[in-house]
Amino acid sequence: MDFTDFIGNVDAVEKLHLVASDAIDTGGKLPHLGFFGPTGCGKTSMARIISTHVDRPFVYISSTAIKDPTFLRNLLGKYKGGAIVLLDECHRLPETIQDNMLSILEEPATLTSVYKGRLVYTKLPPGLSFILATTHEGNIRDALLSRLIKIEFHEYDIEERATIAANSLSREHGLGLDEGVVKSIGARSRSPREVLQHCNLIAMKIRQMRWQSVTQDVVEEVFRITGVDQNGLTIRDKQVLEYLTCFEFLGLKSIASYINMPEEDVMEKIEPWLLRNKLIIRLPRGRKITPLGLRALEGEFIL
Numbered sequence: 001m002d003f004t005d006f007i008g009n010v011d012a013v014e015k016l017h018l019v020a021s022d023a024i025d026t027g028g029k030l031p032h033l034g035f036f037g038p039t040g041c042g043k044t045s046m047a048r049i050i051s052t053h054v055d056r057p058f059v060y061i062s063s064t065a066i067k068d069p070t071f072l073r074n075l076l077g078k079y080k081g082g083a084i085v086l087l088d089e090c091h092r093l094p095e096t097i098q099d100n101m102l103s104i105l106e107e108p109a110t111l112t113s114v115y116k117g118r119l120v121y122t123k124l125p126p127g128l129s130f131i132l133a134t135t136h137e138g139n140i141r142d143a144l145l146s147r148l149i150k151i152e153f154h155e156y157d158i159e160e161r162a163t164i165a166a167n168s169l170s171r172e173h174g175l176g177l178d179e180g181v182v183k184s185i186g187a188r189s190r191s192p193r194e195v196l197q198h199c200n201l202i203a204m205k206i207r208q209m210r211w212q213s214v215t216q217d218v219v220e221e222v223f224r225i226t227g228v229d230q231n232g233l234t235i236r237d238k239q240v241l242e243y244l245t246c247f248e249f250l251g252l253k254s255i256a257s258y259i260n261m262p263e264e265d266v267m268e269k270i271e272p273w274l275l276r277n278k279l280i281i282r283l284p285r286g287r288k289i290t291p292l293g294l295r296a297l298e299g300e301f302i303l
Contacts, residue, residue, distance in 0.1 A: 001049055007167070007192070008160040009042060012151050016046065019149065020053045029082060030054055030129035032105050034145060036137045037153025039268055040191025043133040044086065046153075051084040056129070059085045063092045069100045069113040073122050082127020090132040091139035098141050105130060105147040135268060155272075161195050162186030168199040169214055175206060176213030184219055187303050188232035190273050198222060231296045231303050232273065236261065240270060241279065241289055241297045249286035277303070 003017045016033075023030045030050065035043040044060070051058035057079060066072065066087075076085065087093070093101070103110045109124040132148060134140060156164075165185040169175045185202075189195040201222045202214055209218070227235045239259045244250055256263040261270070271287075274280045279293035289297075296302050 001045070002053065003049060006042065006046060006049060007163050008156050009037075009153050012046070012153055016050060016151060017053075020050050023054055029127045030056075030084065032129060032148050033131045034137075034140075034148035034150050035131055035133040035153060036150065037135070038155050038191075038272065039135055040193040041153040041155060042192055043153055044088065045192075047084060047086040047131050047133070050131070054084065054129075056081075056127070057083040059083050061085065061087050063087050063089045063097075066093060066097055069097065069111055072100075072104070073111050073113065073124070076124055076128060077122075079128065080125045082125065082129070084129050084131065086131045086133060088133050089135075091134040091136035095141075098144050101130075101132075101144055102147070104128075105144070155276075156192060158183065158186045160186075161189055161192065164192050164195045165189070165199055168196055169202065173199070173203040173206075175203065181214050181216055181219055184216065188223060188228055188230070190232065198226070201226065229299075230301050231277070233296060236270060237274060237279075238297060240266075240274065241293050244280065244287060244289035245294070245297070249283065249288050251286045255287065 003013055006013050019033075020030060022028075035046070037043060047060075048058055059076070059079070061075070076083070100112055103112050104124065108126065109128055111122045111124055113120050113122065132140070132144075137145070162179075162182040162185065165182040166177065169177050169182070185195060185198055189198055202218060205218050205222055206212075206214060211218070223229070229238075233241075236259050240255055243255065243258050252263050252266060256266045259266070259270075271280070271282070274293070275282060277292075277296075278290055279296055281288050281290055292302055
């Protein structure tokens with residue numbers, strides 16, 4: 001996969017292609033980047049594309065795994081020739097680690113740690129380029145943000161998600177399909193990641209049935225077994241909507257407790273879809289179900 005294969009976020013793709021190509025042309029290393037945008041909008045895929053383009057190893061690190069700076073020293077010290085290092089969910093980095101990152105993003109890259117009460121400075125290999133990816137830019141220190149080239153990723157619309165579905169089913173799985181089928185997949189999937197997950201399940205179902213093309217009946221069956229209805233609502237979405245019918249307004253804490261889900265996950269994985277499709281509204285007093293949300297909960301097709 002390369003820049004030309006990436007669907008959507010045209011401005012981000014063009015800017016990153018320019019930056020990565022310049023690093024190749026000048027013989028320099030890729031500057032440090034900040035990827036900001038909602039979950040599932042292609043940030044990790046783009047980091048892999050850049051790694052391939054500049055011919056450097058790709059290193060994925062979940063920021064929740066970093067508890068102290070020695071983790072980075074032990075992991076990155078072996079990449080003597082440089083690497084593209086993606087720090088995913090970097091808003092979860094502890095403040096002390098964010099402070100450590102300041103010197104890592106300078107030249108030469110230096111890691112500061114404490115050993116037996118003394119500061120220890122460790123030079124990291126040259127050629128390490130960091131990509132900090134997050135859904136919560138506001139949780140990153142300004143001093144850290146100022147060292148990054150900022151790249152904004154936006155949510156995909158239905159047409160873009162449908163294009164991803166068409167490419168996956170036809171190119172990767174070699175299946176025949178029609179426009180209505182891929183639009184249905186795009187409309188009921190929340191992100192490119194979900195599109196691909198649904199397409200993989202559809203391909204499995206087609207193989208099981210020994211068919212050669214995708215029909216709407218197969219799509220409906222796959223969405224049924226995954227618990228997604230005709231409006232793209234999951235079981236938890238419906239739990240939230242049903243709970244909201246019992247009250248005039250509800251706070252995030254109450255909703256999260258009712259569906260047994262962390263508040264941050266509700267804000268990232270549940271609310272955006274419900275808000276975007278105008279099934280709920282968010283006011284200072286709390287969340288409230290809309291007339292459209294009531295209709296969707298009753299099974300009316302509203303997409």
